[in-house]
Amino acid sequence: MDFRMNPGQLRIMVTGLHRGENPQPGAGIVRSIRRALPDAFIVALVYDALESGIYIEGGPDAVHAMVYPTSGADAYLDRLDAILHQSPADLFIPTLDAEIELLAHLPGELEARGLRFVLPDKATLQRRSKQHLPELAEACGVPVPRTIAVFDLAGARQAASELAFPLFVKGQYYDATKVENELQLAGAVSRLLAEWGAPAILQQRVHGPEFDVLGLGDGQGGTIGMCAIRKTALSDKGKGLGGMTVSDKRLLQICERLIGELKWCGPFEAEFMLDESTGAYCLIEINPRFPAWIDFPSMCGANFAAALVDRLATGAWPEPLPVCPAGHFYLRHQIEVHGRVDQLALLTTGTGFGQGQ
Amino acid sequence: MASTLSDLMLNDRGFAFDPASGETFQLSTTGLRLVRLLQQGMKPEEAVGYLVGEFEVDENTAWRDATEFLRALEQLGWISA
Numbered sequence: 001m002d003f004r005m006n007p008g009q010l011r012i013m014v015t016g017l018h019r020g021e022n023p024q025p026g027a028g029i030v031r032s033i034r035r036a037l038p039d040a041f042i043v044a045l046v047y048d049a050l051e052s053g054i055y056i057e058g059g060p061d062a063v064h065a066m067v068y069p070t071s072g073a074d075a076y077l078d079r080l081d082a083i084l085h086q087s088p089a090d091l092f093i094p095t096l097d098a099e100i101e102l103l104a105h106l107p108g109e110l111e112a113r114g115l116r117f118v119l120p121d122k123a124t125l126q127r128r129s130k131q132h133l134p135e136l137a138e139a140c141g142v143p144v145p146r147t148i149a150v151f152d153l154a155g156a157r158q159a160a161s162e163l164a165f166p167l168f169v170k171g172q173y174y175d176a177t178k179v180e181n182e183l184q185l186a187g188a189v190s191r192l193l194a195e196w197g198a199p200a201i202l203q204q205r206v207h208g209p210e211f212d213v214l215g216l217g218d219g220q221g222g223t224i225g226m227c228a229i230r231k232t233a234l235s236d237k238g239k240g241l242g243g244m245t246v247s248d249k250r251l252l253q254i255c256e257r258l259i260g261e262l263k264w265c266g267p268f269e270a271e272f273m274l275d276e277s278t279g280a281y282c283l284i285e286i287n288p289r290f291p292a293w294i295d296f297p298s299m300c301g302a303n304f305a306a307a308l309v310d311r312l313a314t315g316a317w318p319e320p321l322p323v324c325p326a327g328h329f330y331l332r333h334q335i336e337v338h339g340r341v342d343q344l345a346l347l348t349t350g351t352g353f354g355q356g357q
Numbered sequence: 358m359a360s361t362l363s364d365l366m367l368n369d370r371g372f373a374f375d376p377a378s379g380e381t382f383q384l385s386t387t388g389l390r391l392v393r394l395l396q397q398g399m400k401p402e403e404a405v406g407y408l409v410g411e412f413e414v415d416e417n418t419a420w421r422d423a424t425e426f427l428r429a430l431e432q433l434g435w436i437s438a
Contacts, residue, residue: 209378230379244379274378326376327366 011041016095017053025095027053028295029305034058036306043087049347055337062087062354065347069102091312092117097173100288116312118266128286130201140257143282145206149199156189159202168203171196206273206282213255218317219265225321227297247326296330362396362435
């Protein structure tokens with residue numbers, strides 16, 4: 001990879017290192033970066049001292065506790081300043097939806113701190129949000145399950161009567177729960193409104209297998225690469241425990257239309273259900289970030305995280321990534337990682353640990 | 358979204374992978390032979406006739422089993438109706 005600056009000098013800040021039942025993308029991003037740039041200096045921002053990716057072999061070089069994005073821009077930037085003072089960084093790869101929602105409002109503030117990043121603008125971010133997905137899908141000629149945003153329980157009951165059970169209740173950023181009746185609906189909507197705020201999203205259930213596509217948009221309507229999988233194993237929470245690369249032009253063409261319409265810049269993951277009754281791909285969500293399975297394509301020869309680092313480091317997109325051939329699969333595999341109580345102590349008291357302090 | 362028969366990845370033991378759907382299948386010996394013959398460009402009736410001779414079964418039995426199998430291939434989109 002042709003970096004204009006010394007790769008050994010790259011200091012990359014990454015978030016979202018948890019790898020539990022609901023894994024975040026950061027640890028996979030770190031692993032992919034290490035494959036291409038073993039000497040990169042990686043600074044992890046974590047929201048919990050027990051994010052397991054902190055403690056993996058080949059993990060981050062420095063780790064700092066971050067304040068939640070919901071604390072607001074001032075608190076977030078204050079904490080960022082303190083961290084950058086201890087562990088300077090050049091590149092920033094936020095990986096969580098709630099962070100991206102906040103940071104899309106703060107590009108000037110990040111630039112002022114000397115950070116290089118790729119973030120969608122506010123309007124584009126909004127266009128792919130769950131509640132505006134139907135309009136985007138219509139503009140691109142992509143089927144989407146009937147979706148209704150609700151702001152309270154009465155609205156949820158009304159929407160459920162239109163959509164019919166079973167249906168999915170989703171939070172603005174995270175979480176999707178299948179509900180079969182009004183009792184489950186009330187529980188799920190109340191919990192999501194309390195946890196993530198209004199609106200909650202009710203979505204018609206589509207029967208069929210799930211397909212996901214990750215990629216990097218170039219901001220001009222094209223992509224640097226995409227990798228499509230069929231989810232072959234799901235956890236109780238619907239999280240992918242396994243996936244198989246597929247090669248279906250129809251699916252990739254849908255993604256090209258969506259990314260072209262949005263002129264999306266940076267990482268994305270588009271989620272689809274293949275409707276068994278119609279044979280059509282139904283768009284479920286577009287996430288403004290890499291998914292947790294981001295390191296899998298790098299094992300098939302397409303290192304998306306390294307391509308993003310290349311873009312951030314040089315200001316130019318690298319050559320398009322190779323196509324991930326059909327027939328490669330991943331399985332999520334749990335292992336134990338080792339940490340020490342002194343590391344916990346440093347993280348919980350706000351100091352952080354690692355080199356570059 | 359379906360693959361065509363020529364896209365299928367097959368091994369000699371009947372393991373089949375559909376690259377468009379990502380699904381895997383295990384074909385029987387006769388199923389594998391029929392798919393191979395169709396991949397070579399034979400029409401279904403021609404391929405079934407070939408199997409009658411090769412596997413020494415009566416034509417009615419062969420057609421009964423083959424019809425069901427061919428319907429499954431149609432449903433998978435591997436051959437057209």
